[in-house]
Amino acid sequence: MSQLSLRKEGTARTIAMKGGGYYSERTRGAKDVIDNASGMLIEAVDQILPPAQGHPVTLADFGAADGGTSQEAIKACIEKIRVRFPGTQVQITYTDLPNNDFSALFRNLLGFEQQVHRTYLTELEDVFVNACGIGFHQQLLPDASLDIGFSATAMHYLSEKPCTIDDHVHMVGATGDAARAFAEQAAQNWLDILLARAKELRPGGRLVMLNFGIDEQGRYLGNTGGVNMFNTFAALWQKMAQEKIISDAEFKDTAFPQYYRTIEEFCAPLEDKSSAVFQAGLRLVTAHTGVVGCPYRRAYDEASGAMSAAQFAASYVPTLRSWSEAVFLSGLDNSRALEERHAIVDEFYKRYESQVANHPDGHAMDYVHCYLALEKVKL
Numbered sequence: 292m293s294q295l296s297l298r299k300e301g302t303a304r305t306i307a308m309k310g311g312g313y314y315s316e317r318t319r320g321a322k323d324v325i326d327n328a329s330g331m332l333i334e335a336v337d338q339i340l341p342p343a344q345g346h347p348v349t350l351a352d353f354g355a356a357d358g359g360t361s362q363e364a365i366k367a368c369i370e371k372i373r374v375r376f377p378g379t380q381v382q383i384t385y386t387d388l389p390n391n392d393f394s395a396l397f398r399n400l401l402g403f404e405q406q407v408h409r410t411y412l413t414e415l416e417d418v419f420v421n422a423c424g425i426g427f428h429q430q431l432l433p434d435a436s437l438d439i440g441f442s443a444t445a446m447h448y449l450s451e452k453p454c455t456i457d458d459h460v461h462m463v464g465a466t467g468d469a470a471r472a473f474a475e476q477a478a479q480n481w482l483d484i485l486l487a488r489a490k491e492l493r494p495g496g497r498l499v500m501l502n503f504g505i506d507e508q509g510r511y512l513g514n515t516g517g518v519n520m521f522n523t524f525a526a527l528w529q530k531m532a533q534e535k536i537i538s539d540a541e542f543k544d545t546a547f548p549q550y551y552r553t554i555e556e557f558c559a560p561l562e563d564k565s566s567a568v569f570q571a572g573l574r575l576v577t578a579h580t581g582v583v584g585c586p587y588r589r590a591y592d593e594a595s596g597a598m599s600a601a602q603f604a605a606s607y608v609p610t611l612r613s614w615s616e617a618v619f620l621s622g623l624d625n626s627r628a629l630e631e632r633h634a635i636v637d638e639f640y641k642r643y644e645s646q647v648a649n650h651p652d653g654h655a656m657d658y659v660h661c662y663l664a665l666e667k668v669k670l
């Protein structure tokens with residue numbers, strides 16, 4: 292295996308969502324983001340060209356995890372397709388990384404986790420699903436075969452971590468050379484993603500992408516005016532290094548392989564007529580940023596005293612854990628037994644939870660996204 296493949300495999304290990312259905316059970320906010328934006332998918336159905344006689348309408352969900360959060364939006368999209376193109380077959384490809392829990396995806400699609408097994412797949416005729424366990428930085432579908440590509444809360448993941456970050460765990464706290472290296476990696480990855488989708492889309496095809504980003508006021512996930520979630524992660528992990536529970540090298544090795552782009556960074560290759568993306572026929576239709584409030588915080592605030600701070604902390608921290616645990620686990624030295632690594636990470640989230648329980652003010656994982664609609668024009 293080449294050095295690059297090994298690095299990419301290492302990065303993929305730090306990305307996986309917690310499996311076994313944990314992800315969509317603990318990620319109500321991500322579902323809220325998709326449900327709020329499902330009108331963008333309906334709008335896309337209105338705009339695509341009719342499929343050729345006997346051909347299906349094709350959809351893809353890039354970075355779908357266990358597929359639970361997008362299920363209702365995809366159902367609404369299929370229903371709209373059926374209104375616009377009666378009798379048409381629909382094919383949906385779910386993509387994620389090779390170590391994603393695809394079993395949980397198919398169990399969700401078949402409704403195994405519900406008492407009544409009712410999902411779009413069990414209810415609607417002529418819908419066909421398949422999955423692809425290869426990263427979205429490369430082309431995954433044949434040329435001109437895709438009508439509508441969708442992706443939510445996934446494309447902030449980089450193909451690899453470009454360097455370590457000495458005094459933080461996320462690019463939002465990086466400075467100097469590290470900040471530059473992450474920005475360069477992200478710019479290249481965004482070009483890779485757009486060029487791959489440009490090839491896959493049919494002329495007239497659409498992309499709807501809801502991506503984590505930094506908005507015009509500098510807000511980003513878990514940083515919307517209260518306690519900064521990533522600074523809290525970094526401070527708690529650093530404290531564990533100071534207490535020698537983890538080593539300084541392990542602290543340094545822990546960094547999310549992520550980048551939060553600004554709206555300008557998202558739009559640049561789509562507006563620059565000389566860019567390969569523009570020349571491949573991808574065009575910006577709309578772009579805006581938006582904040583979706585943390586549902587766990589909202590439930591706590593609305594309970595007005597009926598929920599204790601400890602109960603809030605116990606409901607809130609698992610949503611952080613669902614997507615961040617793999618990063619902290621993978622920062623730990625492989626010479627430690629797996630059990631020990633898990634015990635350290637348990638302690639880390641226990642500390643986060645007691646911090647929230649003791650001082651609940653300002654803790655919230657509000658979602659900050661850039662919402663993009665793109666089209667592939669005929670060249």
Ligand SMILES: C[S@@+](CC[C@H](N)C(=O)[O-])C[C@H]1O[C@@H](n2cnc3c(N)ncnc32)[C@H](O)[C@@H]1O
Pocket residue numbers: 306307308318321322325353354355356357360361386387388391425426427428442443444445446448449450614
């Ligand atoms: C936060 S989850 C979002 C899942 C779902 N789309 C949602 O909105 O709830 C991010 C997903 O992106 C996946 N992912 C990260 N990097 C990826 C890549 N290069 N290619 C495909 N999927 C990727 C992760 O494995 C994970 O399942």
